[in-house]
Amino acid sequence: MGIFRQIGLHIEDETIAQYPVEASAAANVGTPSSSLMNDFLLAIKESADALLTGINQDLWVNQAAGIGINQRSGNNLAQGINLVLNTTNNPLNQGLTQVLTDYQLNESTGMPKMVGTGLIHNHMLQQRAKVADQSGINTPILANGFEFFQDPHVATSLGANQALVLEPEAAQIVEYMNYKGFKGGQKGSDFFFTFFLPMQVSDRVRMVEFDAQLIYRPCPTTETDAYYGTSTTVNKGWTLIISKELGLFLIDQAYRATDRLTGNRGTYRYTFTNT
Structure with missing residues (x-):
């Protein structure tokens, strides 16, 4: 495909523990979303938006190298x-x-x-x-x-x-979803799936599909900060890795x-x- 981007976010068990009632209520059918779930959804959407921004930059690199001839200038x-x-x-x-x-x-x-x-x-x-x-x-x-x-x-x-x-x-744009079909589901202790989010694409809102891997960290783990590129330690909790793989198809000749x-x-x- 040529273009692959991923970003991760982590929510610690201690954070979830601050909202024991809300965390339990979120599993009840018909109840409003808890503030914890709303915060988590906002973090997912912000991460997905950052992912699309990076992908847009990658697409422009490919597009700039594939511009055709204007017959007026030759x-x-x-x-x-x-x-x-x-x-x-x-x-x-x-x-x-x-x-x-x-x-x-x-x-x-x-x-x-x-x-x-x-x-x-x-x-x-x-x-x-x-x-x-x-x-x-x-x-x-x-x-x-x-x-x-x-x-x-x-x-x-x-x-x-x-x-x-x-x-x-x-x-x-040609997309490839890595976690559909037999590639999805629980593999070992991790969960692989795809999901859609309503994303602002230029001046329109469109449903965009993402790959996702959900990992439980049973002990403190060192990860790389997606924004600063520095190492950071996360405590035990859940890590969600959102990714997208695609390519830009341009008419060659x-x-x-x-x-x-x-x-x-x-x-x-x-x-x-x-x-």
């Missing part, structure tokens, strides 16, 4: 796009007009998806409060030609004020070398300016 380098400040003019080869033109020149289909940060993010935010400018162009309508997503990791993976335009399905679209992978890179 290479896969970032193409400069100026978001014109002078709204009395209407240059046909600048701004989002040129991006949409490139999309059609490369014979891409479907609603283009743009992921970026910096100036293009600022530009897209302003479209909510704009009307037609002095040149007669209604830029909010033009911006509706894209499905835009803001991702701060673009700045480190691609560059400042850059964005990637993708044809639908040009980049796909869909056209013959003699085809004008050779090297096209449905992804196009841009750098934005505002002058």
Whole structure:
């Protein structure tokens, strides 16, 4: 798959012992969740969110290495796009007009998806409060030609004020669940399973599946802190290890070398300016 991330959290027996009534009530059908269970669920969701953040960074490393050729330039380098400040003019080869033109020149289909940060993010935010400018162009309508997503990791993976335009399905995530079927259940003293959590994915909430290993530590154990990378000692209690394995599938070569679209992978890179 190429990408694997895991994170662990630990709850000590002494912590559970502070909530003996609540811990018992949590097993009763129809009773509200105890504060202990709510705290534990919050810790699981925070860990899962950190896991997805790390996975997102890994995905960008792979995506940055697999950007296709833009037929207008004949290479896969970032193409400069100026978001014109002078709204009395209407240059046909600048701004989002040129991006949409490139999309059609490369014979891409479907609603283009743009992921970026910096100036293009600022530009897209302003479209909510704009009307037609002095040149007669209604830029909010033009911006509706894209499905835009803001991702701060673009700045480190691609560059400042850059964005990637993708044809639908040009980049796909392939997941592998390690603890499904016969691989799940109790193995020795550990429990292996998968579970779903509602996670914020860009501007939407989606159900995301995770692998999990539940381990009981009968005595103090030295573990590595997932955030700081330092060693820490945990007392006896339960350790939950959440993990996810996946890969990024990118179109390698869909056209013959003699085809004008050779090297096209449905992804196009841009750098934005505002002058």
